[in-house]
Amino acid sequence: MAVETSFSDDILRKTTLTDHMQILRKEKPYRCKVCGNDVSQNSDSKSHMCMHAGRQKPYSCKICGTEFSWNLNLKLHMRIHSGERPFCCQICGTRFSQNSHLKSHMRTHTGEKSYSCQACGSAFSRKDELETHIRTHTGEKPYSCEVCGAQFSQKSSLKSHIRTHTGEKPYFCELCQSAFSRNEDLKIHMQKHTQTKPYPCKICGSKFSRNSHLKYHLRVHAGEKHYSCSECGYKFLRNSELQSHLRKHSGEKPYRCKVCGSAFAHNSSLTKHFRMHSGEKPYMCGVCGCAFADNSSRTRHARTHDTMKEKPFLCRICGSKFLQNCDLKRHLRIHTATASAEC
Incomplete structure (x- = not known):
């Protein structure tokens, strides 16, 4: 059965195909009358003219007011409001609003890591992950808190930090209603209820709820005690x-x-x-x-x-066993009292 399409759908499809073919052929039929630069699409020409007029972002979202330099970016943004996710992973079924997001996701299945750090050789599946990692070498912290001036290498870290000023705690524990400013803190908190300790020590078998606790514990085996x-x-x-x-x-x-x-x-x-x-x-x-x-x-x-x-x-004097250490201490008083009486 043929799928019915409106006249406007046909016009949009033909226009998009025409623009796409011009990009492939590297055709730029639209010339700026101000500076003479050529662009491939009429919409690009409108955005370019707005730069001369002093309007950097001519396309605005009618729902939230966010502005964009290009009409395509506005169309992609509208999927946030509509919930449209046309790109589907055929392995796990996860859906995405942009094809680029699907491509990044597919690397989690294939294990592909195309982006390598030239400083240390670490590899990443996404370009933004590599850019964030490089800041560990350069020390760059481009995200600054407007309240206290603290600087961060990641935007997500800045958002979490701002909650320390606002007091916002959007993550709630369903078991005890404790609230947290970060989702990571909630996950760690949940381990208290489940008694989950996913980080085991390979030397002695001790288990820990956080990787940082395991690293600290390993210093015990290494004998590192630098603070006296x-x-x-x-x-x-x-x-x-x-x-x-x-x-x-x-x-x-x-x-x-x-x-x-x-x-x-x-x-x-x-x-x-x-x-x-x-x-x-x-x-x-x-x-x-x-x-x-x-x-x-x-x-x-x-x-x-x-x-x-x-x-x-265990009591080393008589061999009695106890459930708690305080019970053992209380029991030992019997032996000390007996010894005093004999003296």
């Missing part, structure tokens, strides 16, 4: 740990609860304390669903489900 306390000589893997340790000597407690005024030496201690006021329990048992305010409480609770390691804390 001038007071007691104790060494640390990170400078932040040293600074936190120094508060034990100085007694400084810079983190204060806004509800009750309690002060803490560490921000993590304040966060844990604040849950007493908010009632937040973000750590969930993967077996029975019980929720806890801190991870250590969940770990102790998890042992009640684990029959293989039911009582991991």
Whole structure:
């Protein structure tokens, strides 16, 4: 059955084909009367004339007001409002508004990485990924925050940073309703509920929820401790740990609860304390669903489900085993009291 088309559809198709053939033949039949430059399409001629008139973007979207230099860019933009995605991946079915986006997507299936960094040899499937990577070598940070002046190498990083000023947290946890400014932070948070730790250490088998935590852990095996306390000589893997340790000597407690005024030496201690006021329990048992305010409480609770390691804390004096370390300490008082009585 033939598909009916309107007269306007035929005109548009013929016009597009005519313009396309002129590009292939490198024909430029439209000449600018001001500067004499030639262009291949009449629409290009209109855009070019607007440059002489001081109007850089003559094509505007009637829905959101965004302006464009070329009519083609406006047509592509309109698909955002219409939801039109005419380009479909035949492997996974994902649809795209532009053919160039489909081509970039296809590289995820083929593994093709056509763009290589001349500095280090790293390869990428998209040109914009390469451009972002090159900034790690040049140190270029073209995106600047208008509020505080902080600079970023990626536009997405700037958008996330701006939310620290606006307080916007568009990403919500469906389990506990915690809100986050970045989708990455939400994904990391969800691992607390699922107890997922996708980054394992190949040396000792320890698992971590973040790759940065794994990298930090590997320093333990490497024996890297570059930061030393001038007071007691104790060494640390990170400078932040040293600074936190120094508060034990100085007694400084810079983190204060806004509800009750309690002060803490560490921000993590304040966060844990604040849950007493908010009632937040973000750590969930993967077996029975019980929720806890801190991870250590969940770990102790998890042992009640684990029959293989039911009582991991062993008394070296009499061999008794206990579920929690605090129970072992309480038990040891029996031995110390007996020893005092015999004396």
